[in-house]
Amino acid sequence: MDIVVDSLTYTYPGQPGPALRDVSLEVRSGELCCLVGANGAGKSTLCCAVAGFVPHFYRGEMYGAVLVGGQDTVQSTIGELARRVGIVFQNPFDQITGATLTVFAEVAFGLENLGTPREETVARVEGALRRVGLWEVRDRSPFELSGGQQQRLAIASVLAMDPPVIVLDEATSQLDPSGTREVWQIVANLYESGKTLLVAEHKMEYVARHATKVVLMEGGRVVASGPPSEVLGRDDLEAHGVGRPPFMSVVRALREKGLWDGEVPLTLEGAAEVLRKVSGR
Amino acid sequence: MNPRSPYVHRPSSIHRLNPLTKGVLFLCTVVIAFATSSLTTVLALLGAVVAASAAARVARELARTVAKSAFVIVALIFIVQGLFYPGSRTPLYVVGPLTIWQEGLRFACFTASRLLAIIGATVLLMLTTRPEDLVSELMARGLSRKLGFVVLMTMQIIPNMQARAAAILDAQRSRGLETEGRLIQRFRAFLPLMGPLVVGSIISLETRSLAIEARGFSSPTKRVRIEDIPDTRWESLVRWGASLATFGFVVWRLVRWISSLIR
Numbered sequence: 141m142d143i144v145v146d147s148l149t150y151t152y153p154g155q156p157g158p159a160l161r162d163v164s165l166e167v168r169s170g171e172l173c174c175l176v177g178a179n180g181a182g183k184s185t186l187c188c189a190v191a192g193f194v195p196h197f198y199r200g201e202m203y204g205a206v207l208v209g210g211q212d213t214v215q216s217t218i219g220e221l222a223r224r225v226g227i228v229f230q231n232p233f234d235q236i237t238g239a240t241l242t243v244f245a246e247v248a249f250g251l252e253n254l255g256t257p258r259e260e261t262v263a264r265v266e267g268a269l270r271r272v273g274l275w276e277v278r279d280r281s282p283f284e285l286s287g288g289q290q291q292r293l294a295i296a297s298v299l300a301m302d303p304p305v306i307v308l309d310e311a312t313s314q315l316d317p318s319g320t321r322e323v324w325q326i327v328a329n330l331y332e333s334g335k336t337l338l339v340a341e342h343k344m345e346y347v348a349r350h351a352t353k354v355v356l357m358e359g360g361r362v363v364a365s366g367p368p369s370e371v372l373g374r375d376d377l378e379a380h381g382v383g384r385p386p387f388m389s390v391v392r393a394l395r396e397k398g399l400w401d402g403e404v405p406l407t408l409e410g411a412a413e414v415l416r417k418v419s420g421r
Numbered sequence: 422m423n424p425r426s427p428y429v430h431r432p433s434s435i436h437r438l439n440p441l442t443k444g445v446l447f448l449c450t451v452v453i454a455f456a457t458s459s460l461t462t463v464l465a466l467l468g469a470v471v472a473a474s475a476a477a478r479v480a481r482e483l484a485r486t487v488a489k490s491a492f493v494i495v496a497l498i499f500i501v502q503g504l505f506y507p508g509s510r511t512p513l514y515v516v517g518p519l520t521i522w523q524e525g526l527r528f529a530c531f532t533a534s535r536l537l538a539i540i541g542a543t544v545l546l547m548l549t550t551r552p553e554d555l556v557s558e559l560m561a562r563g564l565s566r567k568l569g570f571v572v573l574m575t576m577q578i579i580p581n582m583q584a585r586a587a588a589i590l591d592a593q594r595s596r597g598l599e600t601e602g603r604l605i606q607r608f609r610a611f612l613p614l615m616g617p618l619v620v621g622s623i624i625s626l627e628t629r630s631l632a633i634e635a636r637g638f639s640s641p642t643k644r645v646r647i648e649d650i651p652d653t654r655w656e657s658l659v660r661w662g663a664s665l666a667t668f669g670f671v672v673w674r675l676v677r678w679i680s681s682l683i684r
Contacts, residue, residue, distance in 0.1 A: 193631055219640035227635045234628035237636070238577050239570065241553050248647045250636030253566075255645050262647060297636060 141209035141224065141304035141336055143167040143190055148204035150185060150194055159185040161360040162204070167338055167353065169304075172331045174347040174368075175340040177357035178381025183340035186357070187309040189213070190338055192221040208305055223254065226298030227307040230314055232290035235297075236282045243285070243293060244269070244278040250301045261300075268300035272326055288319025295326055306330060308339045312346075324350065345385040348372055348406040356380055368406055387411035394418055426580075427486070427547045435477035439652040440555040441562070443546055445660045449667040450542040454535050456674045460527070463534040470541040479548045486544045487537060495533045502529035552576050558650050566638065574626075582622055589617050 145165040151158040160182045167173040175183040188194045192213040195202045206213045208224055216224075229235055240246040247268055251261040269275040272292040277285065282293060291311060298306060308327065312320040324346045331337055331350070341347050347354060347368065354371040356364040358380045364371050371377075373392075377384055384392075387408050394400040399418050405411050430436070435443075454466055474483040506525030514521045552573060560569040593613050594600055600610040 188631075191635065193634070197631065197634065217639065218634050219637055222635055222637040222640060225635075227631075229628050229632060231625070231628055234625045235632040236629075237633055238629070239553055239556070239573055241551060245647065252644050252646055253637035253640050253642070255640070255642030258645060258647055261645070265647075294632070301637065 142169045143173075143305060143336065143338065144205075144207040145186070145189070146205045146207070148186075148189060148202070148206060150189065150203075151201045152185075152198060153200045155200075157360075158201075159360050160189070163357075163360070163362050164204075165355060165362060165365065167336060169336050170331075170334050171352050172327070172337045172339065172350055173353040173355060174351040175338065175355050175357060176342075176344070176347060176371075176382050177363075180359075181357040181381070182360040183357055184309050185360075187227065187307045187338065187340055190305070190307055191225045191227040192216060192218050193227075196221075222250070222303070223301065224303050225305045225307060226301060226303040227309065228291070228294045228298055228311045230310045232287050232294060232314065235294040236290065241281060242279050243274055243282055246282045246293060247297045247300050250297055254301065264300045264302065268296040271299060271329070272296045273322070286319075288315050288322055291315055291319060291323055292326065295323070299330075305336045305338070308337070308341075310340050310342065313342055320346070344372065344383060345387075345408065348385050348388065356382065369404065372406070373404055390415070426552065426576075427544075428551050429479050429482055429548050431478040431549075433477045433479075433549075435473060436549050437651075438549075439650055439656050440550050440558045441652070442656045442660055443550050444555055444559075446663055447542050447546045449663045451539050452667050453670055454538045454542075456671050457535075458531075458674075460531045460534065463531060463538055466538040467534050467541065470538060470545055474541070474545050474548075477545070477549045479545070482548055483541060483544055486548075487540050490544075491537060491540050495536065498533050498536070499526070499529045502526070502532065554650060557646065560644065561646060561649070566644070570633070570638075574629075578622075581625070582618065585621055585625075586614060586618050589614055589621070 143166070145163055148160050148163045149158050150160040163182070163186060165173075165186075175186060177183055185194060188198070189202075189206050190208065190213070192206075194200065195214065196218045202214070208221070211224075213221060237246060237249050240249055244265055247265045248261050251264060256264070266275065269278055272295055274285075274289060274292055274296060277289065282290065285293060291314075295308075295311070308323075312323050315323065320343060327337060327339065328350055331352075339347075339351075351368045353365065354368045355362055356371050356374075356377075363380055364374065372384060372388060385408075388404055388406070388411070391400060391404045391411050391414050394414070395404070400414055402414070405414060450466055450470065454463060457463060471480065471483075474480045503521045503525045504519055506522055506528050509522030509524045511523040512520045513523045513526065556564070556569045556573050560566060590600060590610075593610070598610055598613060599606050601607070
C-alpha cells in the first residue's frame, strides 16, 4: 500500500506558524522510507499525518492531502485507519495501554477492539510475539519488561493488527545500542515481508544501511528526497542538522585527498572494504 | 499486573471470584455501613470483611494497610467523641479536668467501626482484585470503552506521577538542587519539580491516547475478548441476592426514618 502526501501544510492549534509547509512525498508500496532532520523539522508531525492523528486527533488547520492506499485520511476515521496504518512512538513505557495484565493480552488489545474472532486473535498474537522475539515472556506484565523489550512489544501490538503500512516515529531514540539493533532487525524483516515503512530516525548508520529512500526535512519543509547514497552524500547535510555516519565521512575524506575514487559505501562493512583497498591489503 | 498496584496474588477462592461479584459485595458493604445506625450491624460488616480477608489469605496485608491509613483518624474519633460528645450524661473516668463519657465512647465505637468496615472493604477489594480485570468485566457487560479507560487511567495516574516525580527529583538533586532543610528551601525545590512533572505527565498521557487510538480504540466494532473471566450461576445469584438485600435494607431504613418524622 502506497503513501502519497500532496502539498501538505499543517498548523497545530494555538501555534503561530505551520509545523509542515507544503510537504509533498511519495512512498511506494514495499518501500522503506526514512525521514531525517533535526528536532522540530516536522518528522513526527508528518508521521502523525500519515496515521491520521493529524488532523483527526490534534485538530488544527490542514491544507493539502494525505492518501494511504489511495484513500484520503481526512475522509477516514481513526478507527478505520488503525487497520491500514500501524504507528510506533518514541517512549516505550507510554505506549503500554495500562489496561492489560500480560504481554500476550497487551498485543491482543488491538484485535479485541477490532472485534476479531478469538481463534484468529490468538494465532495472530502468537505470530506477532514470535516475530519480535517476545514469545517467551508472554505471561509477564508489560511493565516488567526492559525499554527495548517494551518497544518490541509496541511493534508487536501493531503487527498483530497486520496493517500494510507501518510508521515508526523515532522508535529507537530512547533505546540503548542493543535495543536499537533489535528494533532495526525487526524493521528489516518487515521490509523483507513487503510492508510499506515510514521511519523517522536519528541514528544515521541504520538509515544508510536499510533505507530505500531518504527524505531530508528542515523547518517543516522537505529539503531533499532520494536514494540514501544521494541524500546522505550531500555536501550540505550537516548544515541541515543531520550528522553523516562517521564511516561515510572517513571515505569522503579519502576521496577528497584523491586516495579513493569509487562510490561512498552505505555500510560499515563497505567502508572497511574501501579502507582495505586503499591501504593495499 | 502493574507492579505498583496493591494487588496481592494468592491462591484463594476469594481471588478466583468474578471481579464483578467482589465489586457488588464491596458496594453493598459500603451502602449498608452508611445506611445503618446499629453498632451490631457495623460490627457484623467488619467481621465479614475480616473473615473474607482471612479466607483470601491477605489478613495481614489488610491489617497493615488499614492500620496505616486509619490509625490517626480512629484515635482522633475516640479522643474527640469520648471527651466532647454532646448530650453525654454518664461519666466513665475522670482524669484531672477531663471527663470521658460513656455515650461518647459508644458513639466513637460505632463511627470508628463504620469507618474501618468501609476502609477495610475498599482495601480488601484492591488486595484481591486487579482493576484491569474489574474494568474489563464491566466493559464486557456494557460499560463504555471510554468510561472504562477513564477509570483505569485515574487509578494509574497517582502511582505514575509518583514514579515520575521521584525521577525528576533525583535528576534535579544530581544537578545540585537543595531539596532538604528548612521549609523555604523545600518550597524553592518544589517549583523546578512541578514544571517537568506536569508537562511530562501531559505528554505521556497524549502518547498513551495516541497509542490506544492506533490499536483501534475508536473502532465502532464490538469488542471481542480473548478470554472470558469465569463466572458461575451461583455467583450471579449472590450478586442479585446481595443487591436486593441491600436495597431492601435501605428502603426499610428510609421507611423507619420517615415514620419517625411523622410521629
